[in-house]
Structures are given as structure tokens and as C-alpha cells.
Amino acid sequence: MTRPAISDSPSPTARSRILHSAHDLFYREGIRATGVDRIIAESGVAKLTFYRHFPSKNDLIVAYLEYRHARWMGWLADALARYGGGSGAILPAVEEWFRDPHYRGCAFINTVGELGATLPEVVAITRRHKDEATQVLAAVLPASKQRLELAQAIAMAIDGAIVRAQFDHAPDAALAALDRIIRSLLATKT
């Protein structure tokens, strides 16, 4: 994120309150469905304050994605470590995410789908996000010449699972298919 993590608890700064509400609403309801007035009300901030920090809604959208990126990457690293840190940690980590009651897919995929090329930064940030996630995944795979390609395939399969888990009743089918793909990839000698 943009701020030093200190001084976050007692009275969070206006900017962080705005960002927090924006994250909540943008992720839950979508970008265009969420008006800035709503974010302003939810974060208990004045309109002028809002526009001082984020001169336009687009600036807030970009900040939202950067905030999300930092939070999510932190979660991923933590979850992979908690589940043992090897390639076997991937599936339980993903499952933990999918079973979160607030789960509504990948913020980046959703935003690209909604805004498309309207806001080019969105595409750039998304690409960067997926690249970094792929590298974190690569780090838990057994070392080999093909490690990066393998991680790319696994990351892409996870993207598939992400969207499936978003419209299926339960994430089980997506998780089973993902498990099959990962096992198969790791077992295949190329």
C-alpha cells in the first residue's frame, strides 16, 4: 500500500478510510454500480476531502486495485506458508479463498471485464498483478528448467477456477478440476 503501516489503528486517516470503503463496495457491487457518494457516506468523510485525495473516480479505481494487489499478495504468501510452502500448498490456499463468505472472484478480472479498455491502467495493473502472483507460485514449485512455464500454466488454471467458483453454487467442482490439472502438470515430464 501507499502508507507506512504504522498509525493505522487509533483514528485511521481519511484516505485510508476512503480506500477501505471503496475496496469493500467496488469488490462487492462492481465499479460502475458504486457511486462516489456512497463511498463518501460509508467512509464518513466530506466530499471535498474525498476529491482532495482522489481528484476523479478513475484515480480511486486505480488506487483500489493497487490496494487490493498489496493485500491479496500478502494473503497469498501467508497462506502458502501456512499450508507448508510446497507445491501442495497451492490447492488448500486457493480453497481457503474460495470459501471466504465474501468471495466474489478476482477483483482484477472483474474490473477488466467491466471496464475493458475504457481505463487502460486497469489492464496494466492486472497484468502486473498476475505476473507477480505467478512468480510467487513458481517459488513453491520444485526447481527445474520448466518451472516458470509450469507456474504460468498453473496460474492460468487458477484463473479458470476463480471464475468457475464465482458462478457455481459451491467451489468443489472447480477445486476438483484444479487439483486434477495441477497433479497432471506436475506428473508430466516434458
Next chain:
Amino acid sequence: MTRPAISDSPSPTARSRILHSAHDLFYREGIRATGVDRIIAESGVAKLTFYRHFPSKNDLIVAYLEYRHARWMGWLADALARYGGGSGAILPAVEEWFRDPHYRGCAFINTVGELGATLPEVVAITRRHKDEATQVLAAVLPASKQRLELAQAIAMAIDGAIVRAQFDHAPDAALAALDRIIRSLLATKT
């Protein structure tokens, strides 16, 4: 779709012109970004005519997805046949789609991501769409007890490739990863 396919060429009925414009705009720009006024102007129809056919925008969204489903499934069956009809037809068919200059991802994934649970029919239609696509894919796989599970995994990997191809500059990386996954799955004895 809803109408007999006859009487489509000379002067397309108002309904089909609306649906055509809606498909164009919804897919290209997104649902909420597209006002009905714009669809009405583009399809050269009167406002009252529009609202006679689609009493609310939500009705049009549902009709759009059904229209898209019929068109896309037709294309898929055709493309798989054109590329030989076996499991080797999957990758070139997907590539053909990704390289379409108007490609902007999966209409269903994008719509679910944008509208979420706001319009429950969207989720139901999407699930149906993916199920039917999976079955068409299963039909080109070698017969085996595991055929359906295999098709589910491949369909999910394709979903991953769909979103990757949506924000990458070129679809090549997504296609390479998809190729790797499909080969690996088909080679693995379970």
C-alpha cells in the same frame, strides 16, 4: 433464439435489430456502460417499440445472453468440426476465437463479474452455458470413463485462457499454457 430463423435477411424485424445492436454494444462496452437510448439509436427503432419488446433493460440483458449463447455454441460446434473434430481441434478453435479482432473475453464471465448477484438469471444462464460447452467439448475427447471429468478440467482451463487472453497483448502465452494443460491431461492415466 426465440424466433423462427426465416424472414431474417430482407428487412430484419425490429426485435432482431435491437438484439443485434444490444449484443454489439453490451459485449464491446459492458452492460452498465450501455444505455438503452444508445441501443435504440443504433438499431434505428422507436423507443416505444423497444419497450414493447423488452419491458425493462433487465429483460434485454437476459435476451442478450440467450442470443449470445445460441450464436457462440453454433460457432463452437462449427469450428471443432472444421478443425478435424477430434481432441486436437480444441486448441485451434480457441485460437481462432482469441484472434478475432473484436475479442473481448467471455460475455458470460464478464456479465457475471459486472452484475454479480444483482440479476440472478445471469448466473443461471452462465452456468447453463458453461455446462453445454463442456458437453460439446466432451464429445470430441476419446471415450473413457473419465471423459466428463476431463472435459470439465479442460473447459475450466479454457476459461483461464479466456481471461488471460483478455488482458495480455497477444493470446500466445495463454494458448501455449492451454496447450500444455490439455496435452498433460490427455497423457495422464488416472
Next chain:
DNA sequence: CCCATTGTAGACAGACCTGTCTACTTGGGC
């Protein structure tokens, strides 16, 4: 001590959104 920074409350402009309504035209079946 003073003034820049950051904050609050809320009215307002102007655009755009969905959906309704009036008034008129046209063409095919009974």
C-alpha cells in the same frame, strides 16, 4: 503567534439514466 494543511457539512450544476406517454402512420387479415 500565525497560517497552511487537513478536515466537516452540504448546496448546486449539468449530464445521463430508465421508463412513460401522446400523437401519428402503415399494412395485412377478416
Next chain:
DNA sequence: GCCCAAGTAGACAGGTCTGTCTACAATGGG
């Protein structure tokens, strides 16, 4: 010949959106 279904053009209502602006309060560093 007549009438109804389906079409056209476009004004209008009521709501929501982004972004601007006025007026005022607290606070801390030079």
C-alpha cells in the same frame, strides 16, 4: 372496407451520477 397490431418521432418525469463550490473548524510547525 375496417380495424388492430406494430411501427415512428420525440417530449417528459424523476432519479442518480460526477465533480465544483462556499463557508467554517481544528491543529501543529516555523
